[in-house]
Amino acid sequence: MSTLTITTPDDMHVHLRDDDALAITVPATAKSFARAIVMPNLRPAVTTVKQALAYRDRILKHVPEGVDFTPLMTLYLNPSLTVPEIKHSVGSGIYGVKLYPHGATTHADQGVSDLSELYPVLEAMQDAGLPLLIHGEAVGNDIDIFDRETIFIERTLGPLRQTFPALKMVLEHITTKDAVDFVKSIPNGLAATITPHHLKYNRNAMLEGGIRPHLYCMPILKRELHRDALLAAAISGDPRFFLGTDSAPHARLKKETACGCAGVFSAPHAIAWYASMFEEAGALDKLEAFASHFGADFYGLPRNTGTITLMKQAQTIPASLPWVEGDVLIPMGAGEKISWNLS
Numbered sequence: 494m495s496t497l498t499i500t501t502p503d504d505m506h507v508h509l510r511d512d513d514a515l516a517i518t519v520p521a522t523a524k525s526f527a528r529a530i531v532m533p534n535l536r537p538a539v540t541t542v543k544q545a546l547a548y549r550d551r552i553l554k555h556v557p558e559g560v561d562f563t564p565l566m567t568l569y570l571n572p573s574l575t576v577p578e579i580k581h582s583v584g585s586g587i588y589g590v591k592l593y594p595h596g597a598t599t600h601a602d603q604g605v606s607d608l609s610e611l612y613p614v615l616e617a618m619q620d621a622g623l624p625l626l627i628h629g630e631a632v633g634n635d636i637d638i639f640d641r642e643t644i645f646i647e648r649t650l651g652p653l654r655q656t657f658p659a660l661k662m663v664l665e666h667i668t669t670k671d672a673v674d675f676v677k678s679i680p681n682g683l684a685a686t687i688t689p690h691h692l693k694y695n696r697n698a699m700l701e702g703g704i705r706p707h708l709y710c711m712p713i714l715k716r717e718l719h720r721d722a723l724l725a726a727a728i729s730g731d732p733r734f735f736l737g738t739d740s741a742p743h744a745r746l747k748k749e750t751a752c753g754c755a756g757v758f759s760a761p762h763a764i765a766w767y768a769s770m771f772e773e774a775g776a777l778d779k780l781e782a783f784a785s786h787f788g789a790d791f792y793g794l795p796r797n798t799g800t801i802t803l804m805k806q807a808q809t810i811p812a813s814l815p816w817v818e819g820d821v822l823i824p825m826g827a828g829e830k831i832s833w834n835l836s
C-alpha cells in the first residue's frame with residue numbers, strides 16, 4: 494500500500510461553533526490539523542480580545558488527550574472594534590480580523606455595511622501586521638448571487654488594496670477564476686484559501702437531478718470553468734494559495750428545510766479529500782506545501798514540526814455523523830468513495 498507522510502497541516506479557515514458542538518468539531522479538526530484559524534461568527538460575534546480568549550479556552554477543553562492542537566483566534570470586524578483593541582490584540586493570541594459584508598452569510602447580520610467607517614482600524618491592523626480575513630462577496634438586490642465574488646473584487650477589494658497597500662489580506666474560500674487572477678496579480682500581501690468542496694464540485698452538483706442542500710454554501714458553488722481555475726491554483730505550487738476548509742457544520746434539519754443554512758461540514762475527511770483530488774490531478778507532490786507550508790508562511794508562523802501519514806486506501810464517507818441535540822451532520826460527499834485515508 495502506498496503511504497504519504499507530510500508535515501502536519503494547518504486549517505486556515507474553520508468554524509468550530511460553540512458549547513456542546515465543540516465536543517464534535519474540535520476532535521474532528523484536531524485529528525489532522527495542528528492549528529486552525531478559528532472563525533468568529535458566533536452569536537453574539539467574537540468582537541473583543543477577551544471574548545476570543547474565553548472562546549479559545551472553551552475550545553481547548555475539547556482537545557483530545559495527547560493531541561497537539563492550537564486554535565488561532567480571530568476577531569469579527571464591526572463598528573465597535575477600536576484602534577486600542579487592535580493594538581492590544583497583537584501578541585495576545587489573535588491572528589486576524591474577519592470582514593463579513595453585512596448579510597453575506599451565516600451570522601453576517603452583525604457584519605460591516607460601510608467599510609470606510611473602519612479605516613482607522615484597518616490602518617492600525619496594517620501597522621501591526623495583523624491580517625484582514627475577507628469574506629469576499631458583495632451583497633445587494635442588484636447583485637446576482639453567482640457574481641458576488643467578482644463584484645466584491647471590483648468594487649471593494651481592488652480599491653482596498655490601493656488604500657492599504659501594506660495591509661495583509663486573505664481572500665477566504667475563493668470560488669472563481671476572477672479571484673484566482675486577482676490574487677495572482679498582486680505580488681505580495683494577498684493570499685487566498687481554497688476549500689475541498691469548491692475544488693470538488695461545480696454548481697451542477699448542487700442542482701442537477703434535484704436540489705442538494707448539503708452542497709449549499711457561501712460563496713455558492715460556481716461553473717466548471719471556475720472549479721478548474723481553483724484546482725489549477727491549488728496544485729500550482731504558488732504560495733499565495735493554501736488550505737482552508739471552511740468546514741461549517743449545520744444540523745441536518747437546518748439544511749433540509751424550506752430555507753436551509755449555508756455551510757459544508759468537511760473537517761473529518763478534509764485532508765483525505767484534498768489528497769484524493771491532488772492525486773487525481775497528478776499533483777500529489779504539491780499537497781504538502783499547499784496544506785502545511787504556505788499558510789504558516791503567510792501568517793508568519795513557524796511550520797509545524799510533526800507529521801501525519803496518509804494511506805492510499807479507499808474509504809467511503811459516512812452517510813451521517815453524530816451532532817448535538819439528537820440531530821446529525823451530513824458530511825461533505827456523504828456516501829462517496831475516495832482513494833486516500835488518514836493513517
Ligand code: NCD
Pocket residue numbers: 508534598599628709710711712739741742755756757
Ligand atoms: C459559514 C457558516 O456557516 O458559518 N457558511 C458557509 O456557507 N461557508 C460562514 C461562511 O464562511 O460563509
Ligand code: ZN
Pocket residue numbers: 506507508532739741
Ligand atoms: Zn467560513
